[in-house]
Amino acid sequence: MTKKATIQLHQFNSIRWLGLLFGIGGLVICFLASLGVGPADVSWQQVYHSFVQFDENSTAHLIVRTVRLPRSLLAVIVGAALAVAGAIMQGVTFNPLASPGILGINAGASFAVVLATFVLGSQSLNVYLWFAFAGAGISAGLVYFLSSLARGGVNPLNLTLAGAAVAAFVSALTSGLLIVSQQTLDEIRFWLAGSLTGRELELIIPVLPYFFVGFIGAIALGKQITTLSLGEETAQGLGQKTAWIKISAGICVVLLAGISVALAGPIGFIGLIVPHMVRFGIGMDYRWILPYGAIVGAILLLVADMIARVIIQPQELPVGLIMPLLGAPFFIYLVRNKIKKQS
Numbered sequence: 001m002t003k004k005a006t007i008q009l010h011q012f013n014s015i016r017w018l019g020l021l022f023g024i025g026g027l028v029i030c031f032l033a034s035l036g037v038g039p040a041d042v043s044w045q046q047v048y049h050s051f052v053q054f055d056e057n058s059t060a061h062l063i064v065r066t067v068r069l070p071r072s073l074l075a076v077i078v079g080a081a082l083a084v085a086g087a088i089m090q091g092v093t094f095n096p097l098a099s100p101g102i103l104g105i106n107a108g109a110s111f112a113v114v115l116a117t118f119v120l121g122s123q124s125l126n127v128y129l130w131f132a133f134a135g136a137g138i139s140a141g142l143v144y145f146l147s148s149l150a151r152g153g154v155n156p157l158n159l160t161l162a163g164a165a166v167a168a169f170v171s172a173l174t175s176g177l178l179i180v181s182q183q184t185l186d187e188i189r190f191w192l193a194g195s196l197t198g199r200e201l202e203l204i205i206p207v208l209p210y211f212f213v214g215f216i217g218a219i220a221l222g223k224q225i226t227t228l229s230l231g232e233e234t235a236q237g238l239g240q241k242t243a244w245i246k247i248s249a250g251i252c253v254v255l256l257a258g259i260s261v262a263l264a265g266p267i268g269f270i271g272l273i274v275p276h277m278v279r280f281g282i283g284m285d286y287r288w289i290l291p292y293g294a295i296v297g298a299i300l301l302l303v304a305d306m307i308a309r310v311i312i313q314p315q316e317l318p319v320g321l322i323m324p325l326l327g328a329p330f331f332i333y334l335v336r337n338k339i340k341k342q343s
Contacts, residue, residue: 016288019281023295027076030302034072035064037306039314042068071196074204075305075319076298077211078196078264081256083297084218086271087278087289091229092249095156097334099271100136100257103163106268107170108139109261110192111177118177118184125203125262129210132262136254142166194267194320196305207259214255215294221249222287229284267320269327270297276334300326 035047042060050061082100089098100106112135113128120127143166147158178185178192190197224245228235235242260267278292301319304326308317 016282020288020291020295023292023299027295027299027302030299031072031076034075034302034306035068038063038068038309039316066200067197070199070201070204071305072302073201074196074199074263075301077204077208078260078267079270079297079299079301080294081211081214081260081297082267082270083274083293083300084215084290085253085256085260087275087286087293088218088221088225088249088253089271090275091225091286091289092246093154093156093159094229094231095159096276097156097160097272097331098163099269100253100260101266101268102167102272103159104139104143104166104170105136105253105257106261106266107167107174108135108137108142109133109258110266111135111170111174112138113262114174114177114184114188114192117188118181126206129207129258129262133254133258136258136261137250139166139170140250140254188265190318191265193318194265194323195318196264196301197316197318199263204263207263210255211259214252214259217248218252218256218290219287221245221252222285222290225249225286226284229286265318265320267301267323269323269331270300272334273327273330274300276330 032047036042036044040060040063042063046058046060047064049055050058050064054065055061085105086099089100089103090096093103109132112131115135116128116131143159143162144154146162146165147154150158150162152158224235224240227238227240228242228245232242235245257271274293274297275289278289278296282288282292301323304322305319308319308322311317311322
């Protein structure tokens, strides 16, 4: 690498670090804004005093501390987890349309949670979490296996088709269970639409270790995923053990997607659109795509949740109904763009 190229690389990395700091600042602003937005009228002064001078007799303070704070924290965790999982899947599978939703992982995790509710009744979040992990892992393995049987082997098109087939089949099974059991439907109806409501800090905190393991593991794989995204033969030629990298990446995806579904239900499009938004600004290096993706994914879900709170006041919509409005046009653009490149 020439001296000029080295200087340009350092300058670009400096800009990336600066952008990361701005992104964190934007995330903090959105997080604080989400504490004051909703059907109940809560001033910014009341938000501030709910933390520094908490009054348990104040309705506004209780709303901020027991409703909006857990909800906003949940939006950050789920948004970041889904964005990072989607970025990993797109890098490892060489498929620009890959995401936990499109490749059936969210559907598998959702079916497992519904099955747990149907068989075991209402259980703790930890029980649902392990079922979500199992469902996500089985779905991911099934999609990969089915795509390997098709002509051409595991390629972006076969993965997308296999993911759509598995998602449709598992969704049909989920619908069947809900039709058979009205009680199960009543217990998780709002969760099935993708919702951030009704979660307390006591339920979220025990899940954080799984999130950090998946997130830190993903960050640690950033360099390897960057090389792998250039092509499997290229990665092998550079001495990478691609099988182990894919297995490690798959574990991270299962952890992150499983956590998201167990906490908030099946929320789509974040894992699909955020990695593309990030690549447009900072390039193809996954050492930067993954942390940027986590920040942008968290911001996107926070904004979508704020919209869900106020769009039909005084009622609220599940955030899972807002994300398709934001993500579907981008998905159509990606598909059209991919078709143009292939034609």
